[in-house]
Amino acid sequence: MRVEVRLYASFAEHAPTHRAGDAFYVDLEATDSLLNLISRLGIAAKDVHLSMVNGRVVYDRSQILQDKDRIGLFPPVGGG
Amino acid sequence: MTYGAMTGTKTHSLKGENMDRFLRINMTNRTAKFEPVPAQYKDRAGRWLTSSIVHDEVPATCHPLGPNNKLVFSPGIVTGTSSPTSSRISVGGKSPLTGGIKEANAGTGWSRRLVRLGIRALIIEGKADGLWLLKIDKNGAQFEAADSHAGARLSEVYPPLFTRFGGLKTVDVCSIGVAGENRMSAAGICFNDQDGRPTRYAGRGGLGAVMGSKGLKFIVVDDAGAEGVAIAKQDVFDAGRKKMAAALTEHAITKPRGALNSYGTAVLVNIINEAGALPTHNFRSGRFDGAAKIAGEAIFEGNKERTGKELYNHACSPGCIIQCSNTWHRPDGSEHSSCVEYESAWALGANCGIDNLDQVAEMNLLCNEYGLDTIEIGGAIAVAMEGGVAAFGDGARAIELVHEIGKATPLGKILGAGALVTGKAFGVARVPHVKGQNMPAYEPRAIKGIGMTYAISTMGADHTAGYTIAPEMLGVSGKLDPLDPNKTELARAFQYATAFIDTTGHCLFIAFAILDIASGFEGMVEECNGVLGTNWTADDVGRIGKEVLDLELDFNRKAGFTKADDRLPEFMTYEPLPPHNVVWDVPDAELDKVFG
Numbered sequence: 155m156r157v158e159v160r161l162y163a164s165f166a167e168h169a170p171t172h173r174a175g176d177a178f179y180v181d182l183e184a185t186d187s188l189l190n191l192i193s194r195l196g197i198a199a200k201d202v203h204l205s206m207v208n209g210r211v212v213y214d215r216s217q218i219l220q221d222k223d224r225i226g227l228f229p230p231v232g233g234g
Numbered sequence: 235m236t237y238g239a240m241t242g243t244k245t246h247s248l249k250g251e252n253m254d255r256f257l258r259i260n261m262t263n264r265t266a267k268f269e270p271v272p273a274q275y276k277d278r279a280g281r282w283l284t285s286s287i288v289h290d291e292v293p294a295t296c297h298p299l300g301p302n303n304k305l306v307f308s309p310g311i312v313t314g315t316s317s318p319t320s321s322r323i324s325v326g327g328k329s330p331l332t333g334g335i336k337e338a339n340a341g342t343g344w345s346r347r348l349v350r351l352g353i354r355a356l357i358i359e360g361k362a363d364g365l366w367l368l369k370i371d372k373n374g375a376q377f378e379a380a381d382s383h384a385g386a387r388l389s390e391v392y393p394p395l396f397t398r399f400g401g402l403k404t405v406d407v408c409s410i411g412v413a414g415e416n417r418m419s420a421a422g423i424c425f426n427d428q429d430g431r432p433t434r435y436a437g438r439g440g441l442g443a444v445m446g447s448k449g450l451k452f453i454v455v456d457d458a459g460a461e462g463v464a465i466a467k468q469d470v471f472d473a474g475r476k477k478m479a480a481a482l483t484e485h486a487i488t489k490p491r492g493a494l495n496s497y498g499t500a501v502l503v504n505i506i507n508e509a510g511a512l513p514t515h516n517f518r519s520g521r522f523d524g525a526a527k528i529a530g531e532a533i534f535e536g537n538k539e540r541t542g543k544e545l546y547n548h549a550c551s552p553g554c555i556i557q558c559s560n561t562w563h564r565p566d567g568s569e570h571s572s573c574v575e576y577e578s579a580w581a582l583g584a585n586c587g588i589d590n591l592d593q594v595a596e597m598n599l600l601c602n603e604y605g606l607d608t609i610e611i612g613g614a615i616a617v618a619m620e621g622g623v624a625a626f627g628d629g630a631r632a633i634e635l636v637h638e639i640g641k642a643t644p645l646g647k648i649l650g651a652g653a654l655v656t657g658k659a660f661g662v663a664r665v666p667h668v669k670g671q672n673m674p675a676y677e678p679r680a681i682k683g684i685g686m687t688y689a690i691s692t693m694g695a696d697h698t699a700g701y702t703i704a705p706e707m708l709g710v711s712g713k714l715d716p717l718d719p720n721k722t723e724l725a726r727a728f729q730y731a732t733a734f735i736d737t738t739g740h741c742l743f744i745a746f747a748i749l750d751i752a753s754g755f756e757g758m759v760e761e762c763n764g765v766l767g768t769n770w771t772a773d774d775v776g777r778i779g780k781e782v783l784d785l786e787l788d789f790n791r792k793a794g795f796t797k798a799d800d801r802l803p804e805f806m807t808y809e810p811l812p813p814h815n816v817v818w819d820v821p822d823a824e825l826d827k828v829f830g
């Protein structure tokens with residue numbers, strides 16, 4: 155399966171273009187979880203503060219991903 | 235431009251007075267009077283005090299621009315001390331935008347100077363002909379004519395004022411722009427930042443129009459020779475201050491080089507967009523294709539490209555540890571605009587379909603120059619776009635529209651009156667407001683708790699009334715599902731806690747740290763106890779917050795508000811919002827339960 159990924163804030167350095175919010179695609183096994191994806195991207199799981207799958211915040215990282223899922227990963231962010 | 239000597243003014247000396255006074259200004263005859271703080275207002279400051287005075291002294295049914303409205307300034311409880319991130323000034327009055335009570339606050343050294351002169355509240359009454367400058371220092375208050383500054387951009391009038399009054403080391407300046415002079419409902423009140431930029435706003439609700447209606451253009455505060463803020467229990471204060479500073483320095487969002495310091499508040503553009511809750515094209519969608527181009531990360535990277543270095547943000551006001559205030563630079567590296575906040579980048583960008591950061595920054599700059607609330611103006615332009623005045627995404631035309639406001643043309647005055655008036659003028663049904671105030675940058679259909687807050691807030695649609703975004707979106711102080719409509723308790727608790735923070739003089743952004751780090755929260759209460767000599771506990775935070783809200787609710791009831799005003803606009807109940815395709819579905823009965 156193939157998922158669509160966007161990395162934000164300081165995670166942008168792990169993206170192919172090194173730019174926050176640029177979409178790229180990752181091929182995964184059918185049994186891969188969110189956590190598997192995070193490690194494939196070279197990001198330390200403890201640094202991930204928020205994960206979004208299809209616009210929904212997901213706190214359970216063992217969630218198995220589906221083909222065409224849209225994933226967004228964030229370090230701690232806040233603002234107003 | 236320079237001023238002559240102050241002539242024909244009355245001086246009212248502060249010398250020999252005890253600390254902690256009210257300074258009452260009558261603009262009709264331009265007199266000033268110091269008064270002791272009335273016993274019933276003991277321990278009140280910031281929003282608690284502005285809302286108390288407005289509640290007790292302003293007839294709720296008065297015209298907001300008439301002589302019976304008052305404009306009240308009050309620094310917070312710990313403002314002027316060594317407590318970090320605490321230089322806020324609360325400004326209160328009856329709002330010409332909503333017709334209800336208003337408190338808007340800003341971070342600025344102006345607040346610090348005012349309280350160090352022993353002025354707990356500055357109350358502006360009456361109505362003058364022409365425009366005036368009020369100068370406050372340890373010798374008292376003086377007035378002089380300021381008509382010659384009418385119509386000027388604020389960046390043109392601030393530097394000569396600093397030169398004349400001894401520079402940034404000596405004074406800070408509060409002002410209205412051309413929008414306030416023309417009594418537009420989207421006019422804010424401007425304060426300078428630490429570098430003298432006229433960029434920090436008590437923006438919402440049209441308080442700039444109230445100041446303009448009184449004929450007051452500038453308030454210059456000079457605290458040379460001031461005694462400072464008395465602290466009742468130094469050890470208690472010191473312990474609290476240390477806990478607060480430690481929490482701010484530790485939390486990933488508020489610490490130096492943390493999210494706010496690196497990317498500014500606009501770091502939220504991407505996250506809220508990813509969540510499908512970034513209002514786009516006048517609240518037609520929750521996702522904007524160009525979001526990443528106007529986000530905090532783009533500002534950071536763009537600045538790096540254009541200036542050749544990594545720029546971290548600065549403190550808007552003295553003593554701020556968080557330091558979230560950014561600058562945007564032109565292609566040649568020179569500074570263009572400050573501060574491009576999340577709310578401003580969204581309002582002038584995504585909400586209008588504009589993804590060009592230079593254009594968004596220019597509109598932001600112009601709002602600062604003309605004295606406008608960026609949220610209300612972005613909202614009004616988006617509604618005007620809906621009404622056919624310009625195409626969504628046409629940044630060049632949007633910039634022209636802001637200039638129309640600055641020139642106070644008839645079209646500019648319609649836009650400057652806010653989104654609701656603009657919607658009426660152009661026959662638009664999709665006006666995303668509550669109580670006449672345009673919604674900020676969080677889609678209530680996709681984040682239910684903030685929607686409840688917009689609906690019932692005493693301020694009209696206002697995210698800072700209770701920032702439920704922290705647990706609903708950011709995983710701070712909880713991990714809630716934004717689409718879950720069961721947020722009655724949350725909406726109540728956050729509004730009470732926020733009313734207390736707005737009373738302390740702290741910037742609301744301390745909330746990220748103190749909601750997650752319990753000792754930071756304790757520190758906030760201890761700092762207040764240290765200054766006041768009180769014995770408040772965490773329970774008093776809720777009690778005082780409730781007291782503030784009860785005063786505001788009572789004022790609004792007397793002003794004519796009913797439950798029917800505590801509702802989101804109808805279109806949100808029948809137009810599903812992409813990408814989640816959700817409508818506003820929180821029952822009215824739940825909204826009515828929040829404040830009982």
Ligand code: SF4
Pocket residue numbers: 319320341548549550551554555556557558559741742743
């Ligand atoms: S956190 Fe930001 S807005 Fe708040 S006082 Fe500090 S610089 Fe100003």
